[in-house]
Amino acid sequence: MLRAHILLLAGLCATLSSAVTIDMEGLPDTGLDTSTWVTGVAPPLEDLYELNDLQIAAKNTLKPSSYASYRTGALDEITYQANLEIWQYIKLNGFTFRDVSDLNLNTSILGYNFSLPFFIAPAANAGLANSTTAELSLVEAAGDAGMLYVPSISSTKSIEQIASASVSPDQVMFHQEYVWSNKTRLQDELTRIEAAGFKAIFLTVDNTGINGIRTRSIRFTGEETDPGHASTFDLKALAAVRNMTSLPIVPKGIKTWQDAKTCLDLGFEAIYVSNHGGRVLDGAPTSVEVLLDIRKNAPEVFEKMEVYADGGVRRANHVITLLALGARAVGLGRSAMFSNLYGKEGVARMIYLLQTELGTSMKLMGESDVSAINSSYINTKWVENRYFGFGSS
Ligand SMILES: Cc1cc2nc3c(=O)[nH]c(=O)nc-3n(C[C@H](O)[C@H](O)[C@H](O)COP(=O)(O)O)c2cc1C
Ligand SMILES: *[C@@H]1O[C@H](CO)[C@@H](O)[C@H](O)[C@H]1NC(C)=O
Ligand SMILES: *[C@@H]1O[C@H](CO)[C@@H](O)[C@H](O)[C@H]1NC(C)=O
Ligand SMILES: *[C@@H]1O[C@H](CO)[C@@H](O)[C@H](O)[C@H]1NC(C)=O
Ligand SMILES: *[C@@H]1O[C@H](CO)[C@@H](O)[C@H](O)[C@H]1NC(C)=O
Ligand SMILES: *[C@@H]1O[C@H](CO)[C@@H](O)[C@H](O)[C@H]1NC(C)=O
Ligand SMILES: *[C@@H]1O[C@H](CO)[C@@H](O)[C@H](O)[C@H]1NC(C)=O
Numbered sequence: 119m120l121r122a123h124i125l126l127l128a129g130l131c132a133t134l135s136s137a138v139t140i141d142m143e144g145l146p147d148t149g150l151d152t153s154t155w156v157t158g159v160a161p162p163l164e165d166l167y168e169l170n171d172l173q174i175a176a177k178n179t180l181k182p183s184s185y186a187s188y189r190t191g192a193l194d195e196i197t198y199q200a201n202l203e204i205w206q207y208i209k210l211n212g213f214t215f216r217d218v219s220d221l222n223l224n225t226s227i228l229g230y231n232f233s234l235p236f237f238i239a240p241a242a243n244a245g246l247a248n249s250t251t252a253e254l255s256l257v258e259a260a261g262d263a264g265m266l267y268v269p270s271i272s273s274t275k276s277i278e279q280i281a282s283a284s285v286s287p288d289q290v291m292f293h294q295e296y297v298w299s300n301k302t303r304l305q306d307e308l309t310r311i312e313a314a315g316f317k318a319i320f321l322t323v324d325n326t327g328i329n330g331i332r333t334r335s336i337r338f339t340g341e342e343t344d345p346g347h348a349s350t351f352d353l354k355a356l357a358a359v360r361n362m363t364s365l366p367i368v369p370k371g372i373k374t375w376q377d378a379k380t381c382l383d384l385g386f387e388a389i390y391v392s393n394h395g396g397r398v399l400d401g402a403p404t405s406v407e408v409l410l411d412i413r414k415n416a417p418e419v420f421e422k423m424e425v426y427a428d429g430g431v432r433r434a435n436h437v438i439t440l441l442a443l444g445a446r447a448v449g450l451g452r453s454a455m456f457s458n459l460y461g462k463e464g465v466a467r468m469i470y471l472l473q474t475e476l477g478t479s480m481k482l483m484g485e486s487d488v489s490a491i492n493s494s495y496i497n498t499k500w501v502e503n504r505y506f507g508f509g510s511s
Contacts (some may be wrong), residue, residue, distance in 0.1 A: 137141040140178055145170045145202075152178065160183070163460050163467055168475075169432040169453040172468055176247065176456035177367045183248040183338035188455050191396035192330030197404070198396030201430025206437050207504070209497035213484030221477050227447050228318050228366060228388060228424065230290045233264030234473060235488050236437050238451030238465075239392075240294030240320060240370075241427050245274030247458040254283040255458055259465035261285030263473075266447070268320050270290045271307060281314035292318040294370065297326050297359060299348040306361040319363060320390060324371025326351035330398040355386070368426070373414040381423070387447075388424035394430055395451045405429045407505045410498060411441035414506070419443040422484050434475035441488065442496040 138155040150171055154163045160179045166172055178184050198332045201210030201507035225235040238260055252274035258265035269280050271294055281384075284291070293316040295440075298304045311319065327349030329342055336342065348355065360367055370380050370390035376409055381389045393402040393407060405427040412419050419425065428449030429441045457468035480486060483495055 119252055126150045136210055138178060140174055142174060145173070150356045160459055163464060166467065169450075169457075169468060172456045172464070174352060174451060179459055180247060183335075183403055184372075186335045186338055187246060188241075188452055189242065190332040190334035192332055192398055192401065193400035195334070196392050197398055197400050197402050200404050201393070201396055202420075202432070204430065204501065205436050205439065207498075207500040208406070208435075209500075210435060210438065210479070210483060211495050211497060212482050216484035216486075218481040218486040220486050221480065222475060222489070223473065225447055225488060227266055227426075228292075228368075229268075230317060231237075232248045232266050232290075232447075234469070235441060235446070235476075236431070237266035237268060238446045238454040238493045240268050240270035240322075241451050241455050242270045242272035243274055244455060247455055247467050248461050251276075251282050251374070251458075251461045255462040256454060256465055257283040258462045259286055259469060260291075260461075261289040261505075262466065262471045265469065266290065266292065268449075269460070270294045270468050271296055277307070277314050277316075281316065282316065283314075290317050292316055292320055294322060296345075297348045297351050297355070298346055300346060303346075303355045304359070305362050305427070308365075311361055312365055317367045318368060320370040321359060321367050322371055322394075323351070323356075323369045324373065324392065324394050325398045330394070330400065332397060332475070344367060345465075347419055351382075353380075357380050371398070373399070373408055375408070375412040375419075375511060378408075378425075378467075379416040382419050382481060386423060388426065389419070390449070391425060391427040391445070392449070403505070405440060405445075406443065406501060407446055409440065409445065410505060412503060413444060413493075419495045434479045435473070437476060438479055438483070438491060441491045442493050444493075452498070 138152050138157055140152050156177050157178060161175050166344050168177055176202050223234050226234050238256055244256060248255060253269050254275060257280055259280045293311040295307060327345050366387050368388045368390050369381050369392055370392055372389045373393055378389055391405045409427060424446045425443040425444055426447050431437060431448055431450055440448045453468055454465060457464040485491055
């Protein structure tokens with residue numbers, strides 16, 4: 119009898135309480151309060167203060183299958199988690215007695231001037247977060263902020279629709295492409311990308327032939343069908359792709375110093391170090407580790423090529439770390455997709471939050487010029503010891 123009453127009371131409390139319990143996935147606890155949130159309804163954007171908040175808002179609001187599609191990594195998500203955790207092992211050196219009044223975040227990428235050292239990385243299907251605006255809100259928010267956006271070839275909107283959403287004729291965008299086994303398709307898309315005014319190609323080279331097995335997402339969709347990526351993609355095939363466009367090609371998804379060196383030897387202007395947000399080869403190292411490896415084994419790469427990097431960047435301190443290791447610019451994948459839940463305003467807020475953090479951390483470190491961030495600003499010994507082995511230098 120008493121037991122029945124207690125059960126009834128417990129049931130009543132559960133009904134009256136609107137508290138939404140969201141599994142925060144082990145993200146840093148900075149006090150985000152979701153108790154007033156309603157499942158399926160976007161919480162007020164102004165209550166979100168960091169990029170992880172935008173992820174939790176998306177988790178609360180998107181269809182579970184859509185959230186899984188953005189959020190998923192490959193297999194056990196060891197690389198996905200490593201991307202988020204690597205920052206714990208980096209120390210930032212903050213120098214004092216410096217004049218930091220004149221903040222400059224301007225960065226050139228392949229010779230084009232942008233106002234920020236981070237950019238929106240290619241990510242498929244922006245329409246899952248906002249079916250109306252999809253990629254168009256990413257174009258507009260990036261354009262307003264003077265930052266680079268690199269749409270995916272697997273976008274919801276077409277190459278031409280994305281190009282024509284530019285906020286001004288001066289807005290510069292690059293475009294991602296996959297190495298399709300269908301060469302007619304490859305040539306057609308490269309021609310359309312160039313005709314639409316994109317200034318460079320990020321050629322994704324880390325999932326040629328096959329995609330990673332993204333279990334978290336497959337549970338909703340069933341096994342992925344053949345993506346149609348060429349599995350015959352060797353150096354000869356790479357040369358053939360370079361020959362199909364007059365735009366500069368930047369290989370995206372470099373994960374070893376050897377491949378970085380190969381790209382240098384082949385005369386590429388830039389490479390993009392990435393493990394695809396942990397969505398391809400589970401067990402691949404983080405960009406921090408790959409950049410350290412390139413610094414150790416092929417340091418000339420940083421002198422002769424521009425290097426971009428991404429993976430797990432959620433805070434300005436992560437941007438600073440990658441810049442200090444020699445990256446020129448840093449990509450944001452999931453955060454941009456999650457923020458697009460709110461359309462252009464959401465993406466603009468994401469950019470604003472990261473930009474504010476960046477100016478703040480740089481001033482606290484005694485460096486107001488983003489182009490002057492170098493390895494003197496970080497201590498990576500902990501990572502180096504674990505990656506190269508204790509006792510190595
Ligand atoms: C939902 C989603 C879709 C993606 N689609 C592509 C793609 O079409 N082409 C590509 O080169 N990379 C793609 N990526 C990888 C991103 O460009 C980027 O490397 C990665 O998301 C960076 O990690 P982050 O999400 O932790 O910021 C995708 C990533 C996500 C999360
Ligand atoms: C950054 O670039 C913008 C646009 O080119 C320019 O107006 C601004 O003065 C630059 N800022 C600094 C600090 O150089
Ligand atoms: C880019 O910025 C640099 C330095 O601020 C400037 O000299 C150059 O003219 C700018 N280039 C373009 C295309 O605006
Ligand atoms: C190859 O791509 C072209 C252009 O997109 C398309 O018309 C053709 O049907 C494709 N061929 C195959 C075999 O899928
Ligand atoms: C590049 O294209 C030209 C003209 O179409 C062709 O003659 C040449 O063999 C191609 N080179 C490669 C490496 O594919
Ligand atoms: C999509 O973005 C637009 C504007 O950028 C916004 O008004 C709208 O609320 C967003 N959400 C949906 C579901 O369309
Ligand atoms: C890094 O920049 C600082 C400050 O501009 C400079 O004094 C130092 O020599 C540079 N260090 C390296 C390793 O390049």
